[in-house]
Amino acid sequence: EVQLVQSGTEVKKPGESLKISCKVSGSSFTDYWIGWVRQIAGKGLEWMGITHVGHSDTKYSPSFQGQVSISADKSISTAYLQWSSLRASDTAIFYCLLGVHGTYYFDHWGQGTLVTVSS
Amino acid sequence: QSALTQPASVSGSPGQSITISCSGTTSDVGGYNSVSWYQQHPGKAPKLMIYDVSNRPSGVSDRFSGSKSGNTASLTISGLQVEDEADYYCNSFSGSTYVFGTGTKVTVL
Numbered sequence: 001e002v003q004l005v006q007s008g009t010e011v012k013k014p015g016e017s018l019k020i021s022c023k024v025s026g027s028s029f030t031d032y033w034i035g036w037v038r039q040i041a042g043k044g045l046e047w048m049g050i051t052h053v054g055h056s057d058t059k060y061s062p063s064f065q066g067q068v069s070i071s072a073d074k075s076i077s078t079a080y081l082q083w084s085s086l087r088a089s090d091t092a093i094f095y096c097l098l099g100v101h102g103t104y105y106f107d108h109w110g111q112g113t114l115v116t117v118s119s
Numbered sequence: 120q121s122a123l124t125q126p127a128s129v130s131g132s133p134g135q136s137i138t139i140s141c142s143g144t145t146s147d148v149g150g151y152n153s154v155s156w157y158q159q160h161p162g163k164a165p166k167l168m169i170y171d172v173s174n175r176p177s178g179v180s181d182r183f184s185g186s187k188s189g190n191t192a193s194l195t196i197s198g199l200q201v202e203d204e205a206d207y208y209c210n211s212f213s214g215s216t217y218v219f220g221t222g223t224k225v226t227v228l
Contacts, residue, residue, distance in 0.1 A: 035217070044122070044222035045157070045165065045208050059215050062120050095164055104153035104212045105170035112164055 002027045004096050004110035011116045012086050020113045022096030024053075024077040031101040034079035036070060040092045051079060052101070086117045123148060123209055123220035130226040136197040139223045141209035142190060149190035153212035156185060156194045160205045168207075169194060201227050
C-alpha cells in the first residue's frame with residue numbers, strides 16, 4: 001500500500017527558514033511526481049507546484065514561484081517544500097500528493113503538515 | 120492563473136441527485152481531458168473521486184459521476200447520502216501546472 005508520510009507540525013517565527021518533508025513508502029512506482037498543496041484554515045485548496053522524483057523537473061504555480069522551493073531526493077523517496085524566510089501569511093496546512101508520470105490525477109495524499117508562523 | 124469557479128454551496132435531501140459545476144477556460148478545463156474531483160471531510164486529507172473527467176477509481180461509489188462540456192466540468196452525486204456531506208474540489212491540468220476549483224460545500228439536508 002502506497003503511503004505518503006509528512007513531517008510534523010511546525011511553529012516558527014517570521015523570517016525563519018523551514019523545510020518540510022514527504023516520504024513515500026510502499027510504492028512500486030519508479031516514475032512519479034510529488035506535488036504540494038496549501039490550505040489556509042477555512043479556505044480552499046491551492047496548487048503550489050510539483051517535482052519529478054528522479055530527474056528533478058519542477059514546475060511552480062505562478063502564485064508560488066519564487067516564494068517556495070520544491071525538491072526531491074530519489075534515493076530516500078522523499079520530497080521537500082522549503083521556505084527561506086517565512087511570513088505570517090504562510091500559516092496553513094500543506095499536503096503532498098503523488099501522481100504517476102503520464103497521469104494527471106493524484107490518488108495518494110499525505111496526512112498534511114500544519115505550519116504556524118507567529119511572532 | 121485563476122482558480123476554477125465552483126458554486127460555494129450545494130444542498131440536497133437524502134436520495135436526491137446534485138450536480139457541482141467547475142468552470143474554467145480553454146487553457147485548463149476546456150483544453151485537456153484531465154479534470155479530477157476530490158472530496159474533503161473536515162480535518163481530513165482530500166480523496167480522489169473522479170479522474171480524467173469521468174473515471175472512477177476503484178472503491179469509489181458509482182453514485183459519483185463526472186462529465187465535461189466545453190470549459191465546464193461537472194460532478195454529479197446521485198442517491199445523496201449523509202456521508203457525502205463534505206467539501207468538493209475540481210482540479211485541472213493547465214499546460215505546465217495544475218489549478219484547483221474554489222470548492223463547493225455539499226450539505227445533506
